[in-house]
Amino acid sequence: MKSPRRAAVSILRAWTKGHAYAENLIERHASRNDLSSADRALLNAIVLGVLRNLRLLDHWIGELRKGKLDDETRDILRVGLCQLLILELPDHAAVFETVELGKSASRGLINAVMRRAAATKKKLLDLSEVPPAVACSHPDWLLKRWKKAYGKDEAIELMLFNNQPAPTIARINPLAPASADLPPAPRSQEEDEETTVPDLPDGFFQIEGPIPTQLLASGAIYIQDPATRHCVDLLDPRPGERILDACAAPGGKAFLIAAAQRGGKDLICTDSNEKRLPRLRENLERLHIKDTEIDCHDWSTPAPAKWHASFDAILLDVPCSNTGVFRRRVDVRWRIKPSDITELTKLQRQIIENALPCLKPGGRLVYSTCSIEAEENTGLIEALLADHPELSLEGTHQALPQRDGTDGAFAALLRLA
Numbered sequence: 001m002k003s004p005r006r007a008a009v010s011i012l013r014a015w016t017k018g019h020a021y022a023e024n025l026i027e028r029h030a031s032r033n034d035l036s037s038a039d040r041a042l043l044n045a046i047v048l049g050v051l052r053n054l055r056l057l058d059h060w061i062g063e064l065r066k067g068k069l070d071d072e073t074r075d076i077l078r079v080g081l082c083q084l085l086i087l088e089l090p091d092h093a094a095v096f097e098t099v100e101l102g103k104s105a106s107r108g109l110i111n112a113v114m115r116r117a118a119a120t121k122k123k124l125l126d127l128s129e130v131p132p133a134v135a136c137s138h139p140d141w142l143l144k145r146w147k148k149a150y151g152k153d154e155a156i157e158l159m160l161f162n163n164q165p166a167p168t169i170a171r172i173n174p175l176a177p178a179s180a181d182l183p184p185a186p187r188s189q190e191e192d193e194e195t196t197v198p199d200l201p202d203g204f205f206q207i208e209g210p211i212p213t214q215l216l217a218s219g220a221i222y223i224q225d226p227a228t229r230h231c232v233d234l235l236d237p238r239p240g241e242r243i244l245d246a247c248a249a250p251g252g253k254a255f256l257i258a259a260a261q262r263g264g265k266d267l268i269c270t271d272s273n274e275k276r277l278p279r280l281r282e283n284l285e286r287l288h289i290k291d292t293e294i295d296c297h298d299w300s301t302p303a304p305a306k307w308h309a310s311f312d313a314i315l316l317d318v319p320c321s322n323t324g325v326f327r328r329r330v331d332v333r334w335r336i337k338p339s340d341i342t343e344l345t346k347l348q349r350q351i352i353e354n355a356l357p358c359l360k361p362g363g364r365l366v367y368s369t370c371s372i373e374a375e376e377n378t379g380l381i382e383a384l385l386a387d388h389p390e391l392s393l394e395g396t397h398q399a400l401p402q403r404d405g406t407d408g409a410f411a412a413l414l415r416l417a
């Protein structure tokens with residue numbers, strides 16, 4: 001069995017080589033190494049802590065040691081400094097365990113850097129002279145963009161928010177048989193003041209402590225951030241309406257639509273990624289959503305004729321830059337580039353153009369993203385409206401992490417004449 005610290009280094013090595021998303025790597029390594037729940041929690045805290053604080057950790061490494069480092073030693077030091085300075089684990093454990101991770105040739109160097117870090121902790125943790133994008137570990141281009149959009153103070157608040165561990169929030173499934181364990185006791189006013197999640201809407205609750213696997217497995221609950229509901233609230237699906245959820249996998253919003261329709265028989269879910277369809281199907285079945293049609297379709301291509309003018313309402317929860325969910329998808333900030341946003345807006349527009357013919361006259365379309373970039377949201381909708389006089393904008397909702405304390409999300413409700 002591998003130690004969680006050693007597994008953390010292996011994950012970072014694989015992540016740097018671009019093999020997979022951090023969350024998937026953590027899951028894979030934790031299962032492969034048969035980690036206990038405490039070790040799994042430590043592994044999670046270290047890997048996510050390193051990825052959230054990557055730039056700051058490298059800044060500290062630069063302060064503590066001049067000169068080049070091989071990639072593995074750098075990853076070991078990132079893991080060590082994360083334990084010492086971010087997770088605030090006891091000095092002796094952080095130093096000793098980190099030295100153990102190195103090959104014999106690099107142990108002397110790791111030991112020296114870790115001891116120096118422990119001895120100068122207070123100075124290292126004083127970030128008053130460190131530029132905000134380094135102190136908050138975000139790429140410069142993103143900070144520049146957010147300063148322009150939200151002002152400097154909010155941009156910094158947003159970066160700080162992105163570095164906080166996200167609470168786990170679940171939605172109770174109204175389609176599941178009543179469970180003796182649900183609903184959880186409503187929170188009192190005083191308790192609400194203590195939670196990190198402001199004003200949870202009806203039907204949502206925060207999971208504190210271990211994940212209630214039984215409730216998840218029986219479909220009594222589904223884990224999702226409250227911001228996911230805004231687009232479905234705008235869509236306002238009614239029982240009996242024929243509804244398309246075009247980019248549906250893994251099914252979080254399909255669940256909300258089916259819950260509003262009191263069943264899934266009038267819902268059609270599609271996704272272009274065939275590999276994501278089994279998980280979508282499993283999720284819907286577990287959530288007691290029956291008879292929903294699931295198809296593979298790429299909406300960057302024209303819709304099949306059978307779907308033309310056939311939906312009362314369409315949800316387009318399009319692929320996006322994910323800039324509203326950085327606290328959950330901790331490595332995305334290091335992967336996306338400004339040009340990705342431009343490319344994504346082209347795809348988003350194509351998806352809308354190909355879905356529009358599928359609306360019945362008078363039908364509704366909700367476009368939604370988990371991005372907080374105007375180009376993918378209001379900018380795209382304005383351009384669309386300029387080219388489509390037959391569409392009218394009936395409402396929008398923008399959730400901003402730094403203002404709303406939830407994931408960032410955008411939704412716009414359009415109606416066809």
Ligand SMILES: C[S@@+](CC[C@H](N)C(=O)[O-])C[C@H]1O[C@@H](n2cnc3c(N)ncnc32)[C@H](O)[C@@H]1O
Nearest residue numbers: 247248249250251252253272273298299300317
């Ligand atoms: C934001 S996720 C959807 C999340 C989902 N609505 C939910 O609530 O669980 C975007 C989805 O769009 C799919 N997708 C990407 N490009 C697409 C395209 N051209 N046509 C259809 N689906 C696409 C992706 O495979 C991904 O599953």
